[in-house]
Amino acid sequence: MTRPLAQNGTVTAFLDAAERLLIEVGYANITTRRLAEEAGANHGLVHYYFGSMEQLFVSVLERYTDRLITRQRAMYAGDEPFIEKWRKAMSFLDEDRQSGYQKIWLELQALAWNQPELRERLAREHRKWIATLTEAFAPAMAEYGLDTQRFPVEAMVTLVVTFNEGIILERLGGIDDGHTALLAMIDSWLVSLEAAKCGRKDDHDARALP
Amino acid sequence: MTRPLAQNGTVTAFLDAAERLLIEVGYANITTRRLAEEAGANHGLVHYYFGSMEQLFVSVLERYTDRLITRQRAMYAGDEPFIEKWRKAMSFLDEDRQSGYQKIWLELQALAWNQPELRERLAREHRKWIATLTEAFAPAMAEYGLDTQRFPVEAMVTLVVTFNEGIILERLGGIDDGHTALLAMIDSWLVSLEAAKCGRKDDHDARALP
DNA sequence: AATTGGATTAGTCAAACGTATAACACGACA
DNA sequence: TGTCGTGTTATACGTTTGACTAATCCAATT
Numbered sequence: 362m363t364r365p366l367a368q369n370g371t372v373t374a375f376l377d378a379a380e381r382l383l384i385e386v387g388y389a390n391i392t393t394r395r396l397a398e399e400a401g402a403n404h405g406l407v408h409y410y411f412g413s414m415e416q417l418f419v420s421v422l423e424r425y426t427d428r429l430i431t432r433q434r435a436m437y438a439g440d441e442p443f444i445e446k447w448r449k450a451m452s453f454l455d456e457d458r459q460s461g462y463q464k465i466w467l468e469l470q471a472l473a474w475n476q477p478e479l480r481e482r483l484a485r486e487h488r489k490w491i492a493t494l495t496e497a498f499a500p501a502m503a504e505y506g507l508d509t510q511r512f513p514v515e516a517m518v519t520l521v522v523t524f525n526e527g528i529i530l531e532r533l534g535g536i537d538d539g540h541t542a543l544l545a546m547i548d549s550w551l552v553s554l555e556a557a558k559c560g561r562k563d564d565h566d567a568r569a570l571p
Numbered sequence: 572m573t574r575p576l577a578q579n580g581t582v583t584a585f586l587d588a589a590e591r592l593l594i595e596v597g598y599a600n601i602t603t604r605r606l607a608e609e610a611g612a613n614h615g616l617v618h619y620y621f622g623s624m625e626q627l628f629v630s631v632l633e634r635y636t637d638r639l640i641t642r643q644r645a646m647y648a649g650d651e652p653f654i655e656k657w658r659k660a661m662s663f664l665d666e667d668r669q670s671g672y673q674k675i676w677l678e679l680q681a682l683a684w685n686q687p688e689l690r691e692r693l694a695r696e697h698r699k700w701i702a703t704l705t706e707a708f709a710p711a712m713a714e715y716g717l718d719t720q721r722f723p724v725e726a727m728v729t730l731v732v733t734f735n736e737g738i739i740l741e742r743l744g745g746i747d748d749g750h751t752a753l754l755a756m757i758d759s760w761l762v763s764l765e766a767a768k769c770g771r772k773d774d775h776d777a778r779a780l781p
Numbered sequence: 782a783a784t785t786g787g788a789t790t791a792g793t794c795a796a797a798c799g800t801a802t803a804a805c806a807c808g809a810c811a
Numbered sequence: 812t813g814t815c816g817t818g819t820t821a822t823a824c825g826t827t828t829g830a831c832t833a834a835t836c837c838a839a840t841t
Contacts, residue, residue, distance in 0.1 A: 369788075387685040389599035393829065403790055408830060464684070471681035474674070474743055475597040484745050491748065516756040519749030523737025530736050533684055535694050538701065539729030546726040579818075603799065613820055618800060783841080790835070798827070805820070811813085 372410055374400040379421045383468040384461035388418070419479060422469050426486040429466075433493050443501040444551045451544055454528065463529045494518050505554045582620055584610040589631045593678040594671035598628065629689060632679050636696040639676075643703050653711035654761045661754055664738065673739045704728050715764045 378400035382391045393414060397404035411417040436449055457463050473479035498521075499514050528540055588610035592601045603624060607614035621627040646659055667673045683689035708731075709724050738750055 371788080387681075390685065392827080394827085403788095404829095405791080405831080406789070409788080414829075467681070467684070470740070470744060471597075471677070474677070475600065480745055487741070487744065487746055488748070511759070512756060513752055515749050516752040519753040520734055520756075522749075523741065523753070524730055524734040526737035526740050527733025527735065530680070530740060531697070531733065534680060534697065535690055536697055538698070539725050539732075542723055542726040543729040543733070546722060546730075549721070581818080602797075604797080614799095615801085615821085616819070619818085624799080785838105785840075787838100788836080791833095793832080794830085796828080796830105799825100801822105801824080803820105803822085806818085808815105808817095810815080 371400075371402055371406060374402060375407065375410065375417065376421055376424055379417060380425070380465050383421070384464045388468045388472045415476065415478075418469065418472060419482065421465075422479065422482060425465060425469070426482075430486065430489055430493070433490065437493055437497040442555065443497070443504070444548075444555055446497065447551060448548070451548075454525065458529075458532055464533060467529065467533055491518060491522065494522065505558055581610075581612055581616060584612060585617065585620065585627065586631055586634055589627060590635070590675050593631070594674045598678045598682045625686065625688075628679065628682060629692065631675075632689065632692060635675060635679070636692075640696065640699055640703070643700065647703055647707040652765065653707070653714070654758075654765050656707065657761060658758070661758075664735065668739075668742055674743060677739065677743055701728060701732065704732065715768055 375396065378396055379391065382396060382399055391414070393407040394404045396414075396417075397407060407414065407417060411420060432453075436453075437446055439446065469479070470483060473483045495514060495518050498518050502509060502512075502514060502517065524543075528543075531537075532540070585606065588606055589601065592606060592609055601624070603617040604614045606624075606627075607617060617624065617627060621630060642663075646663075647656055649656065679689070680693060683693045705724060705728050708728050712719060712722075712724055712727065734753075738753075741747075742750070
């Protein structure tokens with residue numbers, strides 16, 4: 362009934378327009394008519410293809426997370442040393458900010474706070490993200506000789522994910538203070554770990570948190 | 572003209588109702604009429620007292636941040652050892668979640684993403700928070716003998732603030748995984764620092780990150 | 782050439798919206 | 812007692828909203 366096959370470009374045009382408007386005005390200011398105008402289509406088609414605005418946002422989320430997870434997987438699957446992957450991930454932090462990509466993610470998040478269905482979908486994608494990171498961190502921590510008794514992989518992954526989310530949140534609020542210092546600190550710490558890994562015999566002086 | 576003196580309880584009733592609705596339905600679903608009903612007042616009074624919904628949200632933000640900063644200041648001003656202050660702060664993380672306090676903060680944040688005026692006000696409050704934390708962290712790090720060359724105070728404060736924001740964000744999205752492990756890791760690390768502080772002569776084996 | 786069916790259009794509809802205003806209540810003050 | 816001003820109410824106005832429908836278009840098929 363609703364949601365016919367998307368063999369033509371109209372559905373894609375709606376999804377693209379929705380992403381653009383999420384960046385520009387936020388989910389609360391998107392109406393069917395405004396969306397249709399942005400997409401260059403008739404506003405009746407929103408109901409025709411998606412049934413409702415809520416279902417449209419679900420489609421936006423699905424397409425968005427598909428692209429994101431694909432990118433994440435590809436990055437951490439490479440053969441480069443961990444520090445290179447890390448730097449790549451941190452460069453995404455800048456790219457995604459300028460492209461407005463993070464605004465989309467947070468707007469969908471804010472929308473989900475008041476919509477159980479979207480919330481569950483977002484939580485599922487989050488768990489995928491955690492799993493991907495855990496797979497990358499566990500061997501890296503072993504390689505660096507970190508004491509996983511004192512510093513469990515789960516805790517380290519959670520730390521990294523949460524402070525990344527915090528940075529994204531702050532930047533969207535127009536706050537940049539301290540981010541550079543923090544990322545520089547982590548980077549130089551990784552460098553020291555990388556160096557210790559090469560020249561290590563059996564000393565563990567780089568294992569403890571400050 | 573607008574915003575007469577608030578000597579009666581109606582203005583407060585509106586602000587309370589707004590906070591309740593921010594928790595329950597989010598900013599996008601709050602209308603003047605629904606707000607007035609929640610406050611038990613006539614919906615014409617919203618315009619009478621605040622001029623517009625936007626100005627009402629500004630008032631909500633002001634009252635909210637005033638209470639928050641006051642609490643923060645009082646906590647970090649105490650004489651207890653740093654680890655006690657830390658535990659108190661982390662207990663707020665739970666209390667504020669259950670009271671819905673964090674939902675209010677994030678809803679205002681999301682609203683501010685698309686409203687420059689609110690955005691600037693929130694950024695100002697954020698800087699106050701950073702300043703308060705920096706004043707508490709700097710002496711603590713010196714006391715623990717942490718190498719502020721490798722681990723600058725600014726970077727550590729930013730790390731703590733951002734991962735806290737990340738935790739709040741995740742929890743609002745229904746995600747709890749890893750938070751307990753992370754907080755436990757930090758707590759035991761602080762305990763080891765506290766112990767090292769007492770029994771220290773001049774060895775610095777607890778200074779480095781893992 | 783005729784037919785068919787999905788894609789698209791224009792327009793309708795009731796409900797809800799923010800805003801505004803005239804009228805009312807009532808204690809303070811003259 | 813009469814007047815004044817603030818707090819409050821009831822109501823109205825014009826607009827916009829999401830949802831829906833009937834009519835039209837058009838390319839592919841028969």
